[in-house]
Each structure stands twice: as C-alpha cells, then as structure tokens.
Amino acid sequence: MDxxxxxxxxxxxxxxxxxxxxxxxxxxxxxxxxxVFYWSAFLNAGYSVTxxxxxxxxxxxxxxRFRGKTGKRVFQEWLDEWRERRLQPEERPVWDFxxxxxxxxxxxEGATTVPETYVIPVAPPPARLSxxxxxxxxxxxxPELLGATVLREAIRHNFPIxxxxxxxxxxxxxxxxxxxxxxxxxxxxxxxxxx
Numbered sequence: 001m002d003x004x005x006x007x008x009x010x011x012x013x014x015x016x017x018x019x020x021x022x023x024x025x026x027x028x029x030x031x032x033x034x035x036v037f038y039w040s041a042f043l044n045a046g047y048s049v050t051x052x053x054x055x056x057x058x059x060x061x062x063x064x065r066f067r068g069k070t071g072k073r074v075f076q077e078w079l080d081e082w083r084e085r086r087l088q089p090e091e092r093p094v095w096d097f098x099x100x101x102x103x104x105x106x107x108x109e110g111a112t113t114v115p116e117t118y119v120i121p122v123a124p125p126p127a128r129l130s131x132x133x134x135x136x137x138x139x140x141x142x143p144e145l146l147g148a149t150v151l152r153e154a155i156r157h158n159f160p161i162x163x164x165x166x167x168x169x170x171x172x173x174x175x176x177x178x179x180x181x182x183x184x185x186x187x188x189x190x191x192x193x194x195x
Contacts, residue, residue: 001056001190005182009048016042018173021070024169025155035157035168036113042172043102047099049179050079053186060190078189079182091178097161097176113157114165 016038023034031037039052061078087095101112157168 001060001187003008003053003056003187006049006052006056006183009045009052010176010183012045013042013049013176013179015112016045017169017176020172021169024155032155035155038115039157039168039172040105042084043105046175046179047102050182052182054079057186057190060193064193082182086181087178091174093161093176094166094171095178097159097171101159112160114160115155115157117153117155119153153183 020035021039023038054072054075057078058075061074062071083092083095083183104112158165159168159171161171
C-alpha cells in the first residue's frame with residue numbers, strides 16, 4: 001500500500017499546526033483571523049489524510065473482508081470499526097469534533113471556535129528603548145516605568161467539544177496523534193491482509 005501522498009498530507013497537517021501554535025495566545029496579531037484561517041487549512045489537510053488513506057487502502061481491504069463493496073464504503077466501514085476499537089473514550093469526541101468541523105467549514109456556516117480573551121505579560125522594556133520598541137509592544141509610558149511588566153490582552157481559541165471547552169491547540173495536537181495512529185494501524189492492517 002503506497003502511502004506517500006498520505007504522509008505528505010500529514011506533513012501539511014503538522015505545518016498548519018505549527019502556524020496555529022504561532023498565532024494562538026499571541027497578543028499582537030497582524031491578521032486577527034489568522035487562527036481561523038490556519039484552522040480551516042488544518043481541518044482540510046486532516047480530511048485529505050483520511051481520504052487519501054481510503055484510496056490507498058480500499059483495494060487491499062476489498063481482497064479479504066469487504067468483497068463486493070465500493071472502495072469508499074469499504075474504507076468507511078473499516079474507519080468506523082477503527083474509531084470504535086482503537087480510540088479511547090476521551091479521544092472519540094476530539095475525532096468526531098474535527099470531522100464535523102471540517103464539514104461545517106466547507107459546506108455550512110464555518111468551523112466553531114470559542115475565543116477567550118486573557119491577559120499576558122509582555123517582556124519589560126529594555127533599559128534603553130529602541131525606536132521600534134513602542135511600535136512592537138505598544139509601550140509608550142514615561143521613563144520611570146522602564147523595567148515594569150507590561151500586560152496585554154491576547155486571545156486563545158477553545159473548542160466546544162461535548163459539554164466541555166477544550167483548549168484548541170491541545171485538541172489539534174490530539175487530532176494529529178490520532179491521524180498518525182490511523183495511518184500506522186492502516187499499514188498494519190494492509191500488511192496483515194497481504195500476508
């Protein structure tokens with residue numbers, strides 16, 4: 001089973017996870033919607049992982065257990081079994097949420113986040129201010145405030161998963177780990193069928 005394209009898409013998922021990490025909880029945003037933009041790309045890359053894995057795995061699955069069914073249906077049945085058999089109860093809501101959100105992002109009203117504002121400390125101003133410091137930090141206080149901690153508001157994105165709110169980056173990292181497990185399990189299943 002050739003998973004070259006699947007692996008490439010998984011790298012794309014990781015790429016967008018890195019960008020999500022760069023923009024979530026940062027007080028200065030050149031583009032305030034950056035998290036939502038990267039999350040949309042993250043969700044679509046994750047969807048591509050499962051779609052491409054289905055295309056790669058379907059011929060092998062049809063050899064043994066699922067004769068007479070279409071490739072898409074064969075893989076979907078295997079994926080449903082995988083979800084029930086391999087995911088822990090606390091992982092299933094994250095998997096389901098990401099799958100539903102990708103559909104919402106592409107086909108309906110858009111993906112759902114719960115942005116929360118909180119205060120973070122910004123590094124204290126240096127003893128000698130550079131001309132760009134005020135532009136970068138917004139610090140424009142009198143010299144006697146040099147060395148004081150500057151506080152700024154930042155936005156962190158959370159996801160409404162079930163009855164809880166889960167930190168967005170934590171949920172995204174969990175989803176990447178689940179995609180990695182999915183690929184490994186698919187390879188093992190394909191190898192067992194071919195053996």
